[in-house]
Amino acid sequence: MKKYCFGIDIGGTTVKCGLFDVQGNVLDKWEIKTRSEGNGENIIPDVAAAIETKISEKGIEKADIAGIGVGVPGPVNEEGAVVTAVNLHWGYVDLAGEMEKLTGITTKVGNDANVAALGEMWKGGGEGHKNVVMVTLGTGVGGGIIIGGKILTGSHGAGGEIGHIHVEDKMDKPCGCGNKGCLEQVASATGVVYLANKKLAESSMSSVLREGEVSAKTVFDAVKAGDALACEVAEEFGKYLGTALASVTGVVDPEIFVIGGGVSKAGTVILDYVKKYYVNYVLDACKGTEFALATLGNDAGIYGAARMVIE
Template sequence: MSKYCFGIDVGGTTIKCALFLNDGTILDKWEIKTNTDNGGERILPDIADGIEAKLKEKKIDKAEVEGIGIGLPGPIEENGEIACAVNLHWGRKNIEKELNELTGMAVKAGNDANVAALGEMWRGGGKGAKNLIMATLGTGVGGGIIVNERIVTGAHGAGGEIGHALVNPHETIPCNCGNKGCLEQYASATGIARLAREALEASQKASVLREKERVTAKDVFDAYKEQDELAGEIVEKFARYLGHALAIFASVSDPDVIVIGGGVSKAGEVLVDCVQKQYEKFAFSACKKTPIKLAILGNDAGICGAAKLILSR
């Protein structure tokens, strides 16, 4: 019976790798550089080499390994193919097939945000849940939806792309995806900074934010914690957009818990309180008291979710 598995989280700069016991205990972690030269041709071979080296170092036989779970930036189809991963310089590629051929082990691939959601459900802020929505608020807005412990991937691998849900049909500025009025334009770190710039231009109110050369999302929440009135208006607007979107997704998937992660979540419980308040205004009655919690795994969410991905296949 297998005792081990590997969890791999592929980013545009580094690849996080971990060896797990099948109960979720991390035995070892390491990172390798993401080599995107020549169309990223070395990325999967480098991962395979790292795994082989770790097996040799730990004196583990492949027969003892359940397999390799891997999270990647881009929609992953059910057959293990990725249509495109811009940051990795990849076109269409069958991740599962290629990594299996390189390692001789079973492979299960998933979108990185979905995989992070699975990790938070297994070992993090959503531990104990079977149904979960995760919103990752960083430079953009990623997300993952888990129903009955399974990632919702959809027909094109785009399930859980909550950042590109339409929340403002009156928006005139396009999102990075090409559409207008996406949640990402208001709830990401860049979106919050944009809301702050607009508020500063539209209002004459005194604010510590006016002292900043370039206002960031962190500046907004720091000012909010100091009871800055204008910062409060910005945070309320952010929370209204996010709470409204989460209420819509909750009415579809009925989660046990909603988890918020990413750099913006470092604002802490004040962020959760604001979003929870707005969420409850919009949520369907049966979902109204669904708790919103902070992610707790940080950079380990991806590797944990990837490990769970192979264990749950």
């Protein structure tokens, strides 16, 4: 009977690490620096060394370890190889294979957004559900789709890239992906700022947003205070995201949407605007789909990574 597993979340700045028991209790968590110089050649050895150190520190037998799960910012194929990870300066890297060689421990790898979604399904905002779509509203819009308790990756590793659903024909600049009018351009933290600045330029309405730097936080703080212009921005944000999620429902029909990322810190006011438009555009049978805020924060990745090896 296996007793332990490791959950690893590799980011561009730090690698978050967690030691778990197989019931999903975190026993220890720590971080190491992501050394991405030299085409990221140090990252995998550094992670392997961190795991070996923790095994020694805790007096754990390798025979008692179910495996190592790893989330990484890039597409991952079925063999656990990373196709590319720009933030890590990686091209094709056989991450699972290299980690297994260095540690002797079975390793599974997934895209970080998908892995975070798995974590939220298991121990976070989606707990108790097996069909979950997680939406991460940060600098961009990330997504992860869990169907029947399993990550949906797709044939190119791009399953769940809901931030690049086309939602607007009239955008004056391209998205980071090269296309124009992606959901990410109007529903991320930077997207909310774009909508607010556009509204401020086009309208003569008074607003607290004219008094200082505009951010997603200041917009939703203003919404909570009843600022009329900010509320119009929130309506526009809600329409874009609610409509997009109605389209997602028509394809994967989740039990629940879990909303995370920095923008979600505004709280349930986010859900109110999104659900308002979601129910207008979704199929009648799916109007009761639940919405919840993510609860694991920055730990979602290590929880999901751990879950990959003990599911």
